[in-house]
Amino acid sequence: MSVFRLISLLALTGLLATTPWRVLAMGTSFTYQGSLEDGGVPASGNYDFEFRLINTGGGVIATNLRDDVDVVDGVFTVELNFGSTTLFPGNFVRFLQIGIRPAGSTGAYEFLSPLTRINPAPYAQRAAVVTEGAIGESSIASGAVTSTRLANSAVTSGKLADGAVTAAKLADGAVTNGKLGNNSVTNAKVAAGTLTMSRLAGVYFDGSIGSLTVGAGACSSFNVPIAGALAGDFPLVALQAGQTLPAGMTLTATRVPSNGVMELRACNVSNSTSSWTGLDLKFATVR
Numbered sequence: 001m002s003v004f005r006l007i008s009l010l011a012l013t014g015l016l017a018t019t020p021w022r023v024l025a026m027g028t029s030f031t032y033q034g035s036l037e038d039g040g041v042p043a044s045g046n047y048d049f050e051f052r053l054i055n056t057g058g059g060v061i062a063t064n065l066r067d068d069v070d071v072v073d074g075v076f077t078v079e080l081n082f083g084s085t086t087l088f089p090g091n092f093v094r095f096l097q098i099g100i101r102p103a104g105s106t107g108a109y110e111f112l113s114p115l116t117r118i119n120p121a122p123y124a125q126r127a128a129v130v131t132e133g134a135i136g137e138s139s140i141a142s143g144a145v146t147s148t149r150l151a152n153s154a155v156t157s158g159k160l161a162d163g164a165v166t167a168a169k170l171a172d173g174a175v176t177n178g179k180l181g182n183n184s185v186t187n188a189k190v191a192a193g194t195l196t197m198s199r200l201a202g203v204y205f206d207g208s209i210g211s212l213t214v215g216a217g218a219c220s221s222f223n224v225p226i227a228g229a230l231a232g233d234f235p236l237v238a239l240q241a242g243q244t245l246p247a248g249m250t251l252t253a254t255r256v257p258s259n260g261v262m263e264l265r266a267c268n269v270s271n272s273t274s275s276w277t278g279l280d281l282k283f284a285t286v287r
Contacts, residue, residue, distance in 0.1 A: 028085055031077060031079055035075055042075075046069065046103035062083065068104075098111065206283075212279075214275065215268065216268060216274075222264055223264075226256070226285065234256075249270075256285055
């Protein structure tokens with residue numbers, strides 16, 4: 001009469017493969033390897049095996065039969081497949097009950113003890129499908145998701161928290177006119193001094209005008225050439241440093257009536273004629 005004794009050498013390999021970057025599911029099949037003794041010596045020959053998947057209550061939940069398994073010097077290897085990853089739920093406790101008989105026998109299997117415990121490591125095969133929302137922020141290391149890991153257009157405006165994108169996060173020139181909606185940049189969004197004349201469309205330069213005489217209580221309009229000014233531009237004029245107007249005189253830029261021309265208006269609010277000879281000015285237009 002055969003008396004069998006089984007030593008598990010390697011159980012449940014092949015369910016999981018890993019690389020430094022990802023976990024790859026290997027399906028529901030796995031390898032069981034053991035060492036079988038028959039009558040106290042390493043078995044050799046062919047044997048039939050029955051593998052039962054047992055739950056914590058001792059119930060049989062699945063069975064695999066493997067006939068004519070070749071055992072050499074006591075060592076054998078079989079491929080098992082219980083057919084569904086649902087048999088291995090999270091934090092599962094499962095056991096293998098193994099029955100053995102000589103190959104070709106029609107007799108009952110001799111079931112060995114103790115049961116072989118299946119550890120939870122095979123559950124990693126479920127990495128083939130990650131449930132939506134299963135990976136939270138706390139599970140992602142800082143800096144793990146770099147720009148090279150994101151598909152084009154993967155991060156939409158709806159995915160960005162208010163204030164998440166600061167000026168320090170924007171590359172120079174990244175925000176072009178085409179990226180700004182109409183009226184999206186309000187006065188409150190413009191820091192003091194950030195809009196210089198060089199940032200505004202139009203012209204800006206220093207120039208001068210010759211002599212002008214304006215009678216008491218009168219105004220006089222005249223044109224000055226402004227290279228680059230376009231009809232309809234908004235005109236600006238100011239005195240250069242160190243320049244002053246005669247007492248009672250005012251000078252304003254009224255319009256750009258045609259390309260290359262700015263209209264100025266000088267008024268004398270005093271009770272006597274007033275004049276100047278040569279006046280250095282700053283001219284600008286905004287369009």
